Amino acid sequence: MVTVEEAKSILMNSIPAPGIARQSVISSLGFVLAEDVISKYAIPLFSQSAVDGFAICMDLKDEPLLTFPVIGELKAGDPPIKRMKPNSAIRIFTGAPVPANTYCVVMQERTILRDGIVTIEEGFIKAGSNIRVKGNQLKKGDCGLQKGIVVSPAAIGFLCSIGCTEIKVYAKPRIGILTTGNELITAGKKLKPGQIYESNQATLSAALMQSGYSVELKLKAKDKKELVKDAVKKILSACDVLIISGGISVGKYDFVKDVLTGLSVKELFYKVSQKPGKPLFVGKKGKQLIFAVPGNPAAALVCFYQYVLPALNKLSGFPDQESSTQKLKSELMFSGKGDRSLFLKAIATQEKVRILDGQDSDNLQSFAKANALVYLPKDQLTISEGEIVDVFLFPEI
Ligand code: AMP
Ligand code: MG
Numbered sequence: 183m184v185t186v187e188e189a190k191s192i193l194m195n196s197i198p199a200p201g202i203a204r205q206s207v208i209s210s211l212g213f214v215l216a217e218d219v220i221s222k223y224a225i226p227l228f229s230q231s232a233v234d235g236f237a238i239c240m241d242l243k244d245e246p247l248l249t250f251p252v253i254g255e256l257k258a259g260d261p262p263i264k265r266m267k268p269n270s271a272i273r274i275f276t277g278a279p280v281p282a283n284t285y286c287v288v289m290q291e292r293t294i295l296r297d298g299i300v301t302i303e304e305g306f307i308k309a310g311s312n313i314r315v316k317g318n319q320l321k322k323g324d325c326g327l328q329k330g331i332v333v334s335p336a337a338i339g340f341l342c343s344i345g346c347t348e349i350k351v352y353a354k355p356r357i358g359i360l361t362t363g364n365e366l367i368t369a370g371k372k373l374k375p376g377q378i379y380e381s382n383q384a385t386l387s388a389a390l391m392q393s394g395y396s397v398e399l400k401l402k403a404k405d406k407k408e409l410v411k412d413a414v415k416k417i418l419s420a421c422d423v424l425i426i427s428g429g430i431s432v433g434k435y436d437f438v439k440d441v442l443t444g445l446s447v448k449e450l451f452y453k454v455s456q457k458p459g460k461p462l463f464v465g466k467k468g469k470q471l472i473f474a475v476p477g478n479p480a481a482a483l484v485c486f487y488q489y490v491l492p493a494l495n496k497l498s499g500f501p502d503q504e505s506s507t508q509k510l511k512s513e514l515m516f517s518g519k520g521d522r523s524l525f526l527k528a529i530a531t532q533e534k535v536r537i538l539d540g541q542d543s544d545n546l547q548s549f550a551k552a553n554a555l556v557y558l559p560k561d562q563l564t565i566s567e568g569e570i571v572d573v574f575l576f577p578e579i
Contacts (some may be wrong), residue, residue: 183453183454183455183457183460184451184453184454184455184560185523185560186454186455186456186488186523186557187453188451189447189454189462189489190488190489190492192450192451192464193450193451193489193492193493194354194492194496196407196466196467196471197471197493197497198497199520200214200216200350200352200353200496200497200499201352201353202350202352202353203217203350203351203353204347204348204349204350204351205349205350205351205353206347206348207338207341207342207344207346207347207348207349208338210225210245210333210338210341210349210351211333211334211335211338212332212333212394213332213333213351213352213354213394213497213498214330214331214332214333214351214352214498214500214501215327215328215330215332215333215349215350216329216351216499217329217349217353218325218327218328218329219325219326219327219341219344219346219349220323220324220325220326221320221321221322221324221325221326221344222322222344222345222346223320223322223344223345224316224317224320224321224322225317225318225319225320225343225344226314226315226316226317226318226319227316228262228279228316229279229282229284229313229314229315229316230277230278230279230280230313230314231256231274231275231276231277231278231280231287231312231313231314232240232276232287232312232313232314233276233278233287233289233290233312234275234276234289234290235273235274235287235288235290235291235292235293236250236252236271236273236274236275236287236288236290236293236300236302237256237265237267237271237272237280237281237284237286237287237367238250238271238284238285238286238287238288238302238307239266239268239269239270239271239281239283239284239285240268240269240285240307241268241269242285243538244269246307247269248301248302248304248307249300249301249302250271250273250299250300250302251270251271251298251299251338252270252272252273252295252298252299252300253267253270253271253272254266254272254273254473255272255273255274255299256272256273256274256275256278256279256280256281256565257274257275257277257306258275258276258277258278259277260278260279260472261279262279262281263279263281263485264282264284264285265281265282265283266281266282267316270445271563273295273300273342274287282315285307285309285312286307286308286309286310286311286312286313287297287308287311287312287313288302288306288307288311288312289306289312292306292346300324319335320344324426326340326341326344327340327341327367328345330499330501331377332500333341333349333351335460336420346383350413350546351439351499352498352499353498354394354395354396354494354498355395355421355422355423355471355494355497355498356398356420356421356422356423357390357395357396357397357398357421357422357423357424357425358397358398358399358400358401358416358417358418358420358421358424358425359383359386359387359397359399359401359422359424359425359426359427360400360401360402360403360410360414360417360424360427361380361382361383361401361402361403361420361426361427361428362369362402362404362405362424362426362427362428362429362437362438362477363379363380363404363405363428363429363477364401364404364405364435365377365472366378366379366380366402367379367380368380369384377484379479381445381479381546382427382428382475382477382479382482383400383402383427385479385482385483385486385546386425386427386482386483386486387400389483389486389487389491390494392577393491393494393495393577395494396500398420398421399416399417399420399421401413401416401417405429405435405436405437406437407437407440407441410429410437410438410441411437411441411444411445414441414442415437415445415555416427418445418467418470418472421470422469422470422471422497423470423471423472423473423490423493423494423497424470424471424472424473425473425475425486425490426438426473426474426475427473427474427475427476427477427482428476429474429477430461430462430463430476430477431461431476431477431557432473438455438463438474439452439463441476442463442465442472442474445467446467447465447466447467447472448465448466448467449463449464449465450464450465450466451463451464452464455521455522455523455560456484456522456523456524456525457520457522457523457524457525457543458476458478458480458481458484458542458543459475459476459481459482459484459485459488459543460476460477460481462474462475462476462485464467464489471493471497473485473489473490473493475490476543477541478543478544479544479545479546479549480527480542480543480544480546480548480549481543481544483546483549484555487555487574487576488525488555491577504559504578506574506575507572507573507574507575508530508572508573508575509532509570509571509572509573510530510534510535510538510570510571510573511534511535511568511569511570511571512534512537512556512565512566512567512569512570512571513534513535513536513537513567514536514537514567515564515566515567515569516537516558516564516565517563518558518563518564519563520553520563521558521560522560523557523558523560524541524553524556524560524563525555525556525557525574526538526541526556526557526558527540527541527545527548527549527551527552527554527555528552528553528554528555528556528573529551529552529553529554529560530553530554530573530575534569535556535573536541537556538551538552539558548563552576553575553576554573554574554575554576555572555573555574555576556571556572556573557572557573557574558571
């Protein structure tokens with residue numbers, strides 16, 4: 183048996199380098215950029231008006247004027263006019279190209295237009311005002327976004343704005359889930375005596391989806407060695423990561439470990455000194471990662487958040503996610519029993535954290551109310567009210 187800290191360190195040191203894939207910009211949300219994006223264009227693309235108003239061309243040799251004849255109009259999308267006549271104005275709208283010799287643009291609200299002559303309020307003719315200058319934000323050839331950035335909606339928009347249609351990202355792993363258990367029935371079907379409704383496949387799929395991962399293959403197997411083996415083989419032939427739920431404990435009908443060993447999966451560790459989730463197995467076959475999490479629903483999800491998700495994130499090129507852990511004051515005292523480290527379902531706010539009732543490894547109801555796990559290392563299972571504890575926040579919806 184390994185400690186939580188040992189297990190995490192073994193796992194994170196065994197993650198293969200992320201693969202690189204080409205991805206269309208519009209479907210790259212949540213991927214990590216695998217190279218700097220160099221802009222082929224300046225942003226703004228051309229000098230343009232920032233407001234609806236009047237582009238003014240001054241003859242700087244003359245006395246400054248406040249009235250100008252309006253000699254034309256430019257709206258967004260119009261082709262640029264190279265130059266305008268000195269001491270004249272052009273009615274211009276936001277986003278329209280300003281002629282090269284524009285002195286400034288004055289917003290409409292500071293002007294009066296009568297009989298083709300515009301009069302400007304005093305003090306509003308200021309060199310360069312209300313002009314978004316070409317290349318002000320970004321020069322052609324500059325780095326628009328750096329390698330390592332997680333693509334957000336704004337990043338997608340920005341990439342489109344520099345004309346980019348495809349980027350290089352770190353590939354996301356293909357993931358397969360196998361749930362094992364004779365007793366499991368999908369919700370909606372009729373229960374027979376002794377059966378229960380299946381929840382791990384649903385929970386794990388949702389947790390994966392929430393963090394931006396899709397599931398390539400979902401299988402179910404009864405507790406029969408051959409059936410478990412067939413399902414594992416099927417997933418390993420199609421996926422980079424296999425998550426198995428149930429059948430990894432020491433019961434007579436727990437075949438998962440045997441099957442994995444028989445298929446030459448190399449054990450990284452088996453059994454972690456933690457509660458819930460002690461019978462966690464993590465192994466590798468070539469570059470494939472295999473997680474066998476215990477079937478108890480709360481234990482399965484704790485193992486997912488603590489081990490599977492950080493591994494997937496590293497495999498997908500994400501930077502270390504220290505931000506999901508915090509130190510907070512415990513609202514209540516708590517006295518843990520046993521000799522294993524504890525992960526406790528809890529509700530965290532900005533200042534403090536409250537450990538919930540219902541910590542059993544099969545209790546998903548308390549998990550459903552929680553937004554965090556409190557971690558108590560095995561040499562510090564008792565805490566007093568107000569004591570600082572380590573808190574892992576769940577990803578937000
Ligand atoms: P196991 O790890 O297979 O020994 O299962 C431990 C407990 O978790 C048993 O009570 C199972 O019925 C339950 N369990 C296993 N798999 C699931 C599942 N996919 N959904 C809900 N409960 C499960
Ligand atoms: Mg089972």
